[in-house]
Amino acid sequence: MSGAGRTTVACLDLAGTTVADGGIVETAFAEAIASLGIVSGTGAHKRAMARVADGRGRSKIEIFRTLFAEDEARAQAANLSFERSYDQLVDRRGLAPVPGAETALQRLADAGIKVCLLTGFSRRTLGRVLDTLGWWNLADMALCPEDGGRGRPWPDLILSAALRLGIDDVRDIAVCGDTENDILAGRRSGASIVAGVLTGAHDAPRLTAAGATHILPSITDFPPLVLPQNPTPPPKPLTTTTP
Known part of the structure; x- marks a missing residue:
């Protein structure tokens, strides 16, 4: 996991990663x-x-x-x-989520991880995607290049998400995308986890060469990667012994 602690922000790509657009x-x-x-x-x-x-x-x-x-x-x-x-x-x-994507996003949210959707689309097209899928309330934030300076492969969008969501350490970010440029942006941002998925544009060798820390079959494999597998149980209440 992250060198600074657990993942607190997940930055996830849209087309090819969470959205299956059918070409x-x-x-x-x-x-x-x-x-x-x-x-x-x-x-x-x-x-x-x-x-x-x-x-x-x-x-x-x-x-x-x-x-x-x-x-x-x-x-x-x-x-x-x-x-x-x-x-x-x-x-x-029409548009459809990658199978299991909505459940994956909900698992992250239920675990207290803030979710930011990232895209290379314009603000207008991003809005069309979110409208079509009904995803406006499924993530904490959705950013396009117009929102964060330079688009990918630069890290600006991921760092903008970090600033807006108020995280303390970029190592607490986990990134997931289907392209070389998604991976490059993640690595340049300092995120500890930069996972490539095989449901989109680029294949495993290309994602690996770009610096992916993990290669996953799909976004459904992302929550198990970032969620604590054995969370620390809450402390037991103090008890007193009657002499």
Whole structure:
């Protein structure tokens, strides 16, 4: 466990970690790129989607800035197209939690661990996800890059959660995500536990290479990792002996 004590804050990624989007994010990226003239079936499209895959977990606008060589107007247009496509795909396909995710989040909350959901989505898209799933009251906080300076792989969102939730030591943070960038952010934040899950974008070797402290099949395996297995029993009441 944490070098400073038990875990008091869990920072959990959304898409691919707690939310199973059925490929909606990838499809929305492909449609956004096509709207800017990078057509499916071309070498340019293949290269762009490979860079998207590498960038999963990062701020979506930052991924588009990388794709369009810092052409801000094109990047903003692509980001707007991504958000529209994502909304339409959610309308058609819906969203669902990763199996067991809601129970996992509730277990953490019941144990007194504060839960922060993190994402590379914009504030608007984050709100759409929480609305669709009815998750506004399932976590203590939900943060996107607009809330914490730089997005992942920088540690800003995790450190913002630490500040807002009032923890004393970053070693009391546990992080869980499905991408290399989630893991890098967790390690840079100083969190003691930085777990990678295999329900999303990146595989075990990539998560391990990024510095994951644990590789888990899914978010359902996260609470047993951070919750005390043998909690100290409460002290027995003092008794007096009558002579």
